[in-house]
Amino acid sequence: MALAPENQPLKEIPPKAADLSAWYTAVCIKAELVSYSPVRGCVVLRPYGFGLWENLQKELDARFKATGHENAYFPLLIPESLLTKEADHVEGFAPEVAWVTHGGSEKLTERLAIRPTSEVIIGTMYAQWVESYRDLPILINQWANVLRWEKATRPFLRTMEFLWQEGHTAHANAAEAREETLRMLEVYREFAETVAAIPVYSGAKSASERFPGAVETYSIEALMPDGKALQSATSHDLGQNFSKAYDIDFTDADGLIKHAYTTSWGMSWRMLGAMIMTHGDDRGLRIPPKLAPVEAVFVPIVRGGDDRAVQRAKELAAALRIEGFRVRVDDRDETPGYKYAHWELRGVPVRIEIGPRDVDAQNVVLVRRDKTRGDDDHKTVVSENALAGALRVALDGVHATLHAQALEFLGSHTFVLQDRAAFFAACKNRDGMIDIAWCGRAECEAHVKAETSATTRNTHPLRGGETTCIACGEPATQRAYFAQSY
Amino acid sequence: MALAPENQPLKEIPPKAADLSAWYTAVCIKAELVSYSPVRGCVVLRPYGFGLWENLQKELDARFKATGHENAYFPLLIPESLLTKEADHVEGFAPEVAWVTHGGSEKLTERLAIRPTSEVIIGTMYAQWVESYRDLPILINQWANVLRWEKATRPFLRTMEFLWQEGHTAHANAAEAREETLRMLEVYREFAETVAAIPVYSGAKSASERFPGAVETYSIEALMPDGKALQSATSHDLGQNFSKAYDIDFTDADGLIKHAYTTSWGMSWRMLGAMIMTHGDDRGLRIPPKLAPVEAVFVPIVRGGDDRAVQRAKELAAALRIEGFRVRVDDRDETPGYKYAHWELRGVPVRIEIGPRDVDAQNVVLVRRDKTRGDDDHKTVVSENALAGALRVALDGVHATLHAQALEFLGSHTFVLQDRAAFFAACKNRDGMIDIAWCGRAECEAHVKAETSATTRNTHPLRGGETTCIACGEPATQRAYFAQSY
Numbered sequence: 001m002a003l004a005p006e007n008q009p010l011k012e013i014p015p016k017a018a019d020l021s022a023w024y025t026a027v028c029i030k031a032e033l034v035s036y037s038p039v040r041g042c043v044v045l046r047p048y049g050f051g052l053w054e055n056l057q058k059e060l061d062a063r064f065k066a067t068g069h070e071n072a073y074f075p076l077l078i079p080e081s082l083l084t085k086e087a088d089h090v091e092g093f094a095p096e097v098a099w100v101t102h103g104g105s106e107k108l109t110e111r112l113a114i115r116p117t118s119e120v121i122i123g124t125m126y127a128q129w130v131e132s133y134r135d136l137p138i139l140i141n142q143w144a145n146v147l148r149w150e151k152a153t154r155p156f157l158r159t160m161e162f163l164w165q166e167g168h169t170a171h172a173n174a175a176e177a178r179e180e181t182l183r184m185l186e187v188y189r190e191f192a193e194t195v196a197a198i199p200v201y202s203g204a205k206s207a208s209e210r211f212p213g214a215v216e217t218y219s220i221e222a223l224m225p226d227g228k229a230l231q232s233a234t235s236h237d238l239g240q241n242f243s244k245a246y247d248i249d250f251t252d253a254d255g256l257i258k259h260a261y262t263t264s265w266g267m268s269w270r271m272l273g274a275m276i277m278t279h280g281d282d283r284g285l286r287i288p289p290k291l292a293p294v295e296a297v298f299v300p301i302v303r304g305g306d307d308r309a310v311q312r313a314k315e316l317a318a319a320l321r322i323e324g325f326r327v328r329v330d331d332r333d334e335t336p337g338y339k340y341a342h343w344e345l346r347g348v349p350v351r352i353e354i355g356p357r358d359v360d361a362q363n364v365v366l367v368r369r370d371k372t373r374g375d376d377d378h379k380t381v382v383s384e385n386a387l388a389g390a391l392r393v394a395l396d397g398v399h400a401t402l403h404a405q406a407l408e409f410l411g412s413h414t415f416v417l418q419d420r421a422a423f424f425a426a427c428k429n430r431d432g433m434i435d436i437a438w439c440g441r442a443e444c445e446a447h448v449k450a451e452t453s454a455t456t457r458n459t460h461p462l463r464g465g466e467t468t469c470i471a472c473g474e475p476a477t478q479r480a481y482f483a484q485s486y
Numbered sequence: 487m488a489l490a491p492e493n494q495p496l497k498e499i500p501p502k503a504a505d506l507s508a509w510y511t512a513v514c515i516k517a518e519l520v521s522y523s524p525v526r527g528c529v530v531l532r533p534y535g536f537g538l539w540e541n542l543q544k545e546l547d548a549r550f551k552a553t554g555h556e557n558a559y560f561p562l563l564i565p566e567s568l569l570t571k572e573a574d575h576v577e578g579f580a581p582e583v584a585w586v587t588h589g590g591s592e593k594l595t596e597r598l599a600i601r602p603t604s605e606v607i608i609g610t611m612y613a614q615w616v617e618s619y620r621d622l623p624i625l626i627n628q629w630a631n632v633l634r635w636e637k638a639t640r641p642f643l644r645t646m647e648f649l650w651q652e653g654h655t656a657h658a659n660a661a662e663a664r665e666e667t668l669r670m671l672e673v674y675r676e677f678a679e680t681v682a683a684i685p686v687y688s689g690a691k692s693a694s695e696r697f698p699g700a701v702e703t704y705s706i707e708a709l710m711p712d713g714k715a716l717q718s719a720t721s722h723d724l725g726q727n728f729s730k731a732y733d734i735d736f737t738d739a740d741g742l743i744k745h746a747y748t749t750s751w752g753m754s755w756r757m758l759g760a761m762i763m764t765h766g767d768d769r770g771l772r773i774p775p776k777l778a779p780v781e782a783v784f785v786p787i788v789r790g791g792d793d794r795a796v797q798r799a800k801e802l803a804a805a806l807r808i809e810g811f812r813v814r815v816d817d818r819d820e821t822p823g824y825k826y827a828h829w830e831l832r833g834v835p836v837r838i839e840i841g842p843r844d845v846d847a848q849n850v851v852l853v854r855r856d857k858t859r860g861d862d863d864h865k866t867v868v869s870e871n872a873l874a875g876a877l878r879v880a881l882d883g884v885h886a887t888l889h890a891q892a893l894e895f896l897g898s899h900t901f902v903l904q905d906r907a908a909f910f911a912a913c914k915n916r917d918g919m920i921d922i923a924w925c926g927r928a929e930c931e932a933h934v935k936a937e938t939s940a941t942t943r944n945t946h947p948l949r950g951g952e953t954t955c956i957a958c959g960e961p962a963t964q965r966a967y968f969a970q971s972y
Binding site: 037045047051074095111140 | 521523531532533537539559564581584586588590592598630633647649
């Protein structure tokens with residue numbers, strides 16, 4: 001049959017700066033993260049890509065459990081009559097829903113939606129489970145596939161089916177629900193920075209960018225190399241909107257029957273798209289070590305039939321695995337140069353070279369993916385018995401570089417503007433995150449969007465001294481980051 | 487709103503021996519493993535039930551990785567035209583498929599099936615990925631939800647949507663594929679015995695019980711307390727049936743283009759149903775320690791305002807967590823008796839009692855869930871500083887008891903019969919696993935099924951000396967376990 005793109009001879013990926021979109025697609029395919037599938041809008045997450053997702057899951061799941069949450073699993077299918085109970089919610093999601101109308105050869109009496117998100121089915125269950133204030137809070141997370149009808153397909157960024165987690169909590173009062181919403185926003189921010197090495201702006205969305213049915217939506221927003229923002233996770237305070245629609249009521253300590261306050265919050269495999277675009281370079285991926293399926297790869301060098309380095313690499317790899325490192329030995333019958341390019345494309349943070357002379361000297365050579373020839377610390381000779389410690393240091397170093405470079409980019413592409421014309425020009429030019437004093441009005445936002453394609457990403461408090469909205473001249477009530485976005 | 491069944495006052499669950507089915511449903515609901523959902527055929531896996539699934543996943547996933555497999559994720563939806571390429575497969579699954587016909591308000595030009603299993607979509611991708619013998623074997627597993635149209639709903643045993651794993655591999659020759667099929671069968675058998683504490687019979691299914699499209703299907707079969715067998719996992723040698731239908735071909739070392747040999751193998755949350763039925767008793771669940779979300783629960787006893795035991799329990803629990811134990815402290819404002827019943831219902835393997843006098847003596851009391859009042863080793867007084875070791879011993883002891891009791895049951899309910907009338911009577915009576923010399927003919931099997939409702943569960947080789955099929959008198963070619971089944 002025809003060769004799939006990833007099986008065609010490895011060609012140079014296009015330079016990242018020249019065409020981010022072409023670079024992105026090439027890297028996703030050639031690094032074997034994903035394959036396009038015969039199902040429109042759906043991609044296959046291949047083992048190396050799934051390895052990224054497993055590490056994201058492990059890191060995020062530990063944070064959810066540390067903040068008191070438990071996992072559960074709710075049905076994929078939602079009856080149409082249930083979905084339509086919360087008016088804003090159904091209006092927001094109905095155009096994106098895939099409908100099941102037949103089971104076997106039987107036509108259903110009621111259509112079933114494939115979940116685009118699970119507030120509806122989870123709210124319905126919470127209504128059954130909650131009776132008194134003693135049953136609150138409920139703190140549940142679900143790892144699941146969801147589906148939203150899409151025409152376009154862009155790996156991780158825009159697909160019909162995607163993997164995500166969705167947290168859903170119910171509380172006895174508004175303050176607790178708000179606290180939870182902000183707690184999980186902070187979990188996402190901290191994860192983005194310390195695991196994915198991506199600095200983000202976190203804040204509240206404007207009213208028009210809120211989740212359908214939410215009282216307040218918060219997000220973390222990253223800035224991509226093309227100057228477009230990427231919303232990387234959201235956390236919603238749903239107030240009593242869903243508890244009223246789905247009857248989540250309880251007897252409070254004062255004996256009165258009240259509606260609960262609910263929240264929901266999610267991060268999807270989109271985060272991996274942000275990671276790829278933020279850190280990659282012209283040689284391919286650069287994966288932050290905590291997400292890397294392979295933290296270090298041994299490339300043993302065989303010279304004139306002397307293959308002692310292969311055996312030694314396997315022994316050293318086994319020792320590192322016991323210490324908890326994710327390592328591989330590439331003992332394929334290929335040239336070192338081929339292997340270097342192979343693993344650089346795949347973004348492995350550290351390469352460990354070992355040849356016959358290294359075996360004699362009981363050394364190895366660590367090569368960091370974040371460094372290039374000419375950098376002082378590109379290669380380090382390390383004694384075998386100091387390898388684990390040196391590898392830890394090297395991995396921490398790679399994370400630090402990736403984060404510092406991304407932070408430098410975000411900082412140098414965030415513009416605090418005071419001038420209306422400059423603001424509109426910066427939005428139109430995709431200069432980055434444009435930070436202005438803002439009026440908070442939907443009309444103003446709509447006007448900016450129509451003129452420049454930029455929208456508010458999220459908002460933050462006035463610093464003091466701002467009086468008027470830079471975009472329209474009305475009184476300023478807050479600050480907002482404007483940017484074009486994915 | 488109306489109280490859900492699990493929120494109604496805790497009533498005695500019915501005795502297990504009197505009505506297994508009523509006992510089973512009551513335990514699943516009252517122990518808060520599952521809730522029925524508003525979606526016909528679908529249940530919610532609640533946090534405590536999901537905790538069981540997480541432990542199953544962790545244990546099984548480690549075994550898959552140790553045998554060289556990687557995880558990946560494939561699309562939920564399968565175009566109808568793809569599904570129909572393998573004739574036996576589509577015939578077997580078409581009646582069970584849920585069909586998506588609309589996306590948003592748009593009617594689709596081709597219907598999409600929600601995966602009932604993923605051979606089709608995965609085979610299609612393997613065809614793209616495989617080019618030469620160097621690309622083989624492919625060893626991939628997927629953790630996923632699948633959907634098969636069902637009228638009945640029985641938690642874990644029979645639901646429309648269920649969680650499972652499905653392994654899919656491709657190999658260069660028939661011998662390797664068969665070896666893989668048998669390797670994974672053995673992984674399942676070993677998991678059943680050493681993790682779920684369930685002894686099983688493993689062997690090949692008869693031709694009529696094969697997976698649609700398989701050359702050979704193997705299974706592990708457990709025996710439930712009502713004398714019915716429960717198929718707990720299957721492993722399929724698919725030969726070249728799927729590689730021919732989906733064009734998984736490759737250039738072999740000899741330069742010839744050949745079809746690959748594929749396998750698939752799966753275990754679902756059904757295994758949890760087997761575990762519940764096998765081990766539970768009139769007080770509720772008895773969970774084998776390796777699957778237990780909570781291995782041990784502290785019940786501190788407060789006497790006359792002396793609540794030092796609560797603080798001490800928390801300290802001891804923290805120390806045990808550092809040692810890797812999954813423990814909880816029940817410091818709710820309820821009586822000890824209420825708490826004992828609560829955790830016994832939930833099958834926690836070990837209870838740790840601690841009162842003021844224990845605090846003074848620096849002791850705790852371990853109470854094993856597999857023992858009852860009167861047993862010598864029901865309660866053990868343990869010094870605080872010996873707690874971790876004693877808990878390990880107690881947990882191992884609980885596993886050993888559960889396995890031994892299940893093995894005793896399986897052994898005493900396996901009947902090696904030589905007589906036709908006795909065989910038919912035993913099948914009809916649901917006496918257990920009825921082991922006979924068998925002809926292997928589908929007609930014979932169909933006759934037994936029509937007369938007794940029993941089917942072959944799986945087969946094993948003749949021991950030697952058998953000449954005729956006990957069921958029909960034709961020449962015997964193998965031995966088979968017959969039983970009625972779930």
